[in-house]
Amino acid sequence: MLRRCATLVAVIVAMALALPAALAGEYLVTAAKPNNLYVMDMKAREIVRSYTIPGDGTAPGTIVTSPDGRIAYVVMSYRRIVGIDLMTGKTVFETDMARSGDERVINMGLAVSADGTELYSYEVPARIGLDRYEVLPVRLSVYPAMGGNFAEPLRVFSNLPRRIHMLITKADGSAIYALGWDIYTIDPQTGEIMDTFPLRNWTRENASPPDLLNFWPMEEQSGLFSTLVYYQRTDLPPDDMAAYPTDVLTLDVATGEIKFTTLQIPPQVIFTGTVSPDRKNLYTIYTKLMKLDMETGALIKEVPVDHSYYQVNVSGDGKEVYVGGTMCDVSIYDAETLDKLGAVTTPGCVDLATAAMRMIDLDLEE
């Protein structure tokens, strides 16, 4: 939210100064196998930029963008991070995260600092010796965001637990939130774990420990990171479907406040959920698109979709919902009626697979 405000202020200032009045537009950034990066103008229903992500890797995954929307950092097949300037297609950042030639590293969490100058990467390394592997401690590496082709970390912290799968930056830059067994609040300067919010160790009554896993950060439109949480009610018999509720966990990136809302729906597979810009609704996706009330968890409407989708995002004006990932289309739904309005399909129908889908504000005509 803050970033959007900053952009807006910049635009107003620019207009006031009577510079060429090209308003920033809203775009959807996503990627497809093996190495395609797309900028889509969803209102115009078209791909406006198409880039090739250089180097190895056949499966783009997590995508995070700089606060000004200009740089997209893409995790390629877990093993490389590549930063692409969306205006020019130029590679501004690249690393395989290895600290030595015999390391093989995967990324399991990526975030850009609030001021856009640093990139936070949660890394799971192993050393591959001549005749054996050696698992190394996990680490949080902090890279310069414009680190170039062989980016080297500025700081490396090795005090974090294993099994972290998501990093989110606090809007004021003072913390990184890391989702794992619990939610850890980390000092980006020292790596110190300043606070731990219990998930595995939650004290909720009559509830098993929760299960959650998410590689698709999508907090940009509401300022709320959201992820689905599955658990079992231990006060109900296991054959009762009501024993398997689904919650949405939201984390306010401005305040750090964490909330749970229990969704009033039967147990089912859901891949992701995104909160509307006005924070009133949650949209979820897998084989159906659902719109739920964020306050009560009540189901407002659901529609079947053409095939399974992994991700859902929403336009900044809250009027359109985008579902993508899996196959080769990002489909557009009316946020109110959930009627399908159209789709943007990748050239040659290449698979979007598990690539993330992010919304940015950017003036591409600049």
Next chain:
Amino acid sequence: MIRTYHVAFAFVAAIFALVLTACDEEQEAPPAAEATLADTGRELVQAICTGCHVKRDDGSLSRISFGRRTPEGWDMTLVRMMNFHGLSLTKEDRRAIVKYLSDTQGLAPSETVPFRYALERRPNIIESGQDQTMMEMCARCHSFARVGLQRRTKEEWLNLVHMHVGQWPTIEYQAMARDRDWWDDARGRVVDDLARAFPLDDPAWAAWQDAQRHALTGKWRFVSYQPGQGYHHGTLEFTEESKDEYTVHFDSTGPDGVAVSGDYNGILYTGFEWRGRGDFGGQPGREVAALSEDGNLLAGRWFHAERPEMGALFEARRVGSGSAIMGVDGEALRRGAETTLVILGTGLSGELDLGPGITTEVTAASESQITARVRVASDAALGRRSLRVGSLVSKDAVAVFDRIDRVVVTPDYATARVGGNGGATPIQAAQFEAVAMHNGADGEPGTADDFRIGVVDAEWSTAPWNEVAAEMNDDKFAGVISPAGLFTPGKAGPNPARVYGTNNAGDLKVIATVQDGDRTVTGEAHLIVTVQRWNSPPIY
């Protein structure tokens, strides 16, 4: 590095050969014995593997010398070296290395017994009897048999855990891993348990080193029962072409009475692990069997090379090593009826006797097959009973029944997989059989006096397993079942005709309908039709 060693080895071998030739010429000594496959394997291990595996003063090689595996296990290691670590091997070299390592660092027969189902590629096996933690830790991705068919030192089990994380680093994030301190569990209690359960040093392996070895050379009588089809039987003639390498000539008669002959070849590993391959009557076939310690019984399974679910358990007995009843075709004997019974075996001689109330008239008899007309009195005692041929007894070989009370479909839970459709992975079919059951004297199903009547013909159909499957019309898309109970799954890939364009997966009931006089009796099984296996290693 590896290639360099290869060249170096070839050079050394050439020099060696030259020296041998020179010796032959000068001394006119008898020709040196040709190097066996295992000899070649030993040379190759020393020449190639030492590129990365450190040779210690005691002659041991790092990693390699501290584990024991089946031939399939060693081959999977080599394939991993080839796929992930740049090893390049010819087919012949790979065979030789597997032979050498299986011979010198294999598993004893008794060590393989609990897990032979995996080597034999038996379909629809649900593993049980293992600790739940170990199942979740290992068998959520592959069979537990893959683990149980290895022996390692504790350090090597730990190295294996490191390899898993290094090679598949998302392992910690999967379901049944992310809910626990996976890494601490894996390198701690799991390694402890594995080292205890499957240690490198085992008395069984030590004893097997001293056990007498038997060649397969000679004639064998084989009988195999293929679900959905019936008995195949005939002879195998093994010829040892070079040490432990055989060609096999087979003459077989199938359930339809059609005779098939052919030749294939194979290798005897570790003194008892027979692996055959070749053309099995027009199909690319494989054979996995274990030779008994007395060298007279070969038992295992043959299967289609690309469709391992299609195959049959078999046993082969060395002709002349004794007599045995190996199969009874026509086990279900209805009271008051007359039927044909075929007894398959080896060394068969003497009177056929089915006990009181059953008269027999032998219509054809040889030492390997007896065909008889059998008349069952209308008051013959109900139940399973033994069959005698001379002094041989086949316990509970036949059933006398008056009615079919129930039908049990086997397997009761099966998996089929979509495939084909231009993809690299073929379908996996599922074969069902209808087994007629009698409720016994008390007339109550599920009690101790119930008895199996035998496999009967049925009319086969499928239906959705539950409401969700019904809503998705799974029975219309997932595949079709033949009159012989063979379920053939649908084609792979998204199906635009289905809701969500989903693939032809399905959750089905398989229903056998059996006519018993005026009565209709049905039985059901559960069939999951799922997606392809994307890799198909020899041990799942």
